[in-house]
Amino acid sequence: MKWVDKLKSALGEERVRDDYAHRVAYSRDSSDAPPVVPEVVIHPEDAGDVREALRILSEYRVPLTPRGSGTSLSGGSVPVEGGAVMVFDRMNRIREIDPENLIAVVEPGVITAHLHEAVEGMGLFYPPDPASSDTCTVGGNVAENAGGPRAFKYGTTKHYVLALEVVSSSGEIYRTGSRTKKWVVGYDLPSLLTGSEGTLGVFTEITLRLLPKPPRHLTLLAAFPDEVSASRTVSEMVRVGLLPAALEFADHRCIEAVGDKVAPFLPEGTGSFLLVEYDGFGPEFDSQVSLTYDIASRNGLLNMFAAEDESTRRKLWAVRRGILPALEALGYVIRHEDVVVPRSRIPDLVAHAEVVERATGVKLASFGHAGDGNIHVNVLYEPGEEAAADRAVEMVVAKVWELGGTAAGEHGVGTLKRKFMRRELHPIAHDLLRRIKDTFDPAHILNPHVMFGD
Ligand SMILES: Cc1cc2nc3c(=O)[nH]c(=O)nc-3n(C[C@H](O)[C@H](O)[C@H](O)COP(=O)(O)OP(=O)(O)OC[C@H]3O[C@@H](n4cnc5c(N)ncnc54)[C@H](O)[C@@H]3O)c2cc1C
Numbered sequence: 001m002k003w004v005d006k007l008k009s010a011l012g013e014e015r016v017r018d019d020y021a022h023r024v025a026y027s028r029d030s031s032d033a034p035p036v037v038p039e040v041v042i043h044p045e046d047a048g049d050v051r052e053a054l055r056i057l058s059e060y061r062v063p064l065t066p067r068g069s070g071t072s073l074s075g076g077s078v079p080v081e082g083g084a085v086m087v088f089d090r091m092n093r094i095r096e097i098d099p100e101n102l103i104a105v106v107e108p109g110v111i112t113a114h115l116h117e118a119v120e121g122m123g124l125f126y127p128p129d130p131a132s133s134d135t136c137t138v139g140g141n142v143a144e145n146a147g148g149p150r151a152f153k154y155g156t157t158k159h160y161v162l163a164l165e166v167v168s169s170s171g172e173i174y175r176t177g178s179r180t181k182k183w184v185v186g187y188d189l190p191s192l193l194t195g196s197e198g199t200l201g202v203f204t205e206i207t208l209r210l211l212p213k214p215p216r217h218l219t220l221l222a223a224f225p226d227e228v229s230a231s232r233t234v235s236e237m238v239r240v241g242l243l244p245a246a247l248e249f250a251d252h253r254c255i256e257a258v259g260d261k262v263a264p265f266l267p268e269g270t271g272s273f274l275l276v277e278y279d280g281f282g283p284e285f286d287s288q289v290s291l292t293y294d295i296a297s298r299n300g301l302l303n304m305f306a307a308e309d310e311s312t313r314r315k316l317w318a319v320r321r322g323i324l325p326a327l328e329a330l331g332y333v334i335r336h337e338d339v340v341v342p343r344s345r346i347p348d349l350v351a352h353a354e355v356v357e358r359a360t361g362v363k364l365a366s367f368g369h370a371g372d373g374n375i376h377v378n379v380l381y382e383p384g385e386e387a388a389a390d391r392a393v394e395m396v397v398a399k400v401w402e403l404g405g406t407a408a409g410e411h412g413v414g415t416l417k418r419k420f421m422r423r424e425l426h427p428i429a430h431d432l433l434r435r436i437k438d439t440f441d442p443a444h445i446l447n448p449h450v451m452f453g454d
Pocket residue numbers: 029030065066067068069070071072073076077088108129130131132135136137138139140141142143144145146147148149197198199201202203204324325410411447450
């Protein structure tokens with residue numbers, strides 16, 4: 001293929017790989033989207049490589065799938081139309097941490113947890129913390145507008161993106177945004193690009209806002225007999241104005257899956273838990289904990305375990321972060337739904353799980369960022385049960401819309417939620433988004449399959 005030869009001569013054979021064993025490693029992501037092997041995998045070293053590659057790809061109209069670590073749960077990093085995958089594993093440097101102005105400048109391939117460690121070592125704090133942060137990249141987080149447990153108090157990735165360096169689909173490098181705290185010169189392009197899922201441009205440098213690190217943390221694990229008791233507690237905590245850094249929920253299936261790791265912290269008969277974390281200076285913890293305890297007790301609390309020491313807190317968070325891997329280890333195929341409902345309607349959503357299971361025969365396991373109303377409903381099914389899984393997903397999303405919610409909170413539209421995007425958005429809004437895509441990427445080579453490609 002002529003375009004592959006051109007890429008190789010422009011970037012060098014080491015950065016442009018077309019051997020099958022290498023390409024197959026980039027054929028899937030963490031969702032159940034069917035794998036597709038790309039024709040070539042590009043490993044750029046800098047923005048100049050990205051620009052050269054895009055000039056060639058746009059000339060030959062070859063689709064490009066940018067890729068961080070492939071932890072997408074919506075099929076977003078599967079190269080559905082083949083073409084080229086561009087991986088940022090060689091653009092993984094933290095270029096600058098400026099403690100005076102609370103700014104970090106990073107390349108897109110920086111692993112999110114590495115950024116956390118680097119800034120925390122300097123007494124600073126980068127809040128976005130997807131549960132995949134040990135593996136996912138900052139570039140992937142910006143592309144997905146990733147959230148995570150701390151989004152309840154601190155917001156999602158878009159609240160931290162100050163400026164971006166971007167390569168356009170035709171291979172031009174430009175910058176947008178500002179290192180300053182405020183900026184209103186023109187439309188807010190960094191916000192539009194954040195969450196654009198690789199459909200509008202390729203990020204080659206990201207300037208992020210940091211915060212001072214909160215000095216103390218207190219983590220609570222509250223056990224409840226069932227999901228409705230736990231989710232009523234969430235609604236009431238939000239209503240009285242409690243604002244923990246994280247307010248996470250897990251149902252009985254997640255508890256069973258995590259097994260021994262969580263058993264020491266939960267009494268017999270636990271059917272659901274909340275993981276609650278407060279951060280701050282400390283004196284306020286007493287009143288926050290006692291109010292949390294009162295609300296939880298009114299809603300059937302079985303037990304509340306509190307930890308301020310780092311090692312126990314790590315164990316509690318390992319339980320939460322281990323939920324999805326534990327569900328995956330059960331051997332089912334999983335459809336990862338990422339719905340959001342108004343916080344007062346979480347009890348209605350979790351009560352609906354039983355109805356869906358009875359009607360379809362598949363199992364549902366729900367956990368997630370209850371403080372945001374963002375519940376990850378996982379449909380667990382065996383190969384051959386795809387139709388039942390589809391029905392279950394339809395029932396869940398129909399209920400979410402009836403409750404005033406949305407089909408996707410933080411995992412993106414990718415390919416797997418395209419049909420919901422079309423149904424959820426007003427036709428005029430959908431058309432405007434299409435026209436934005438046409439403007440940024442007239443040849444439709446940047447993730448053409450994501451959001452619109454159905
Ligand atoms: C166990 C587990 C837990 C998770 N927990 C959370 C969670 O708590 N919160 C949450 O929000 N998500 C979560 N996720 C989903 C996933 O980790 C996030 O969507 C993450 O942001 C993806 O990052 P990545 O580096 O893996 O990107 P990839 O999956 O490689 O790519 C994601 C999208 O970004 C695009 N992209 C990647 N790099 C660039 C770039 N440089 N320029 C332009 N586009 C680019 C890709 O084309 C793709 O569309 C979880 C996933 C797993 C497997």
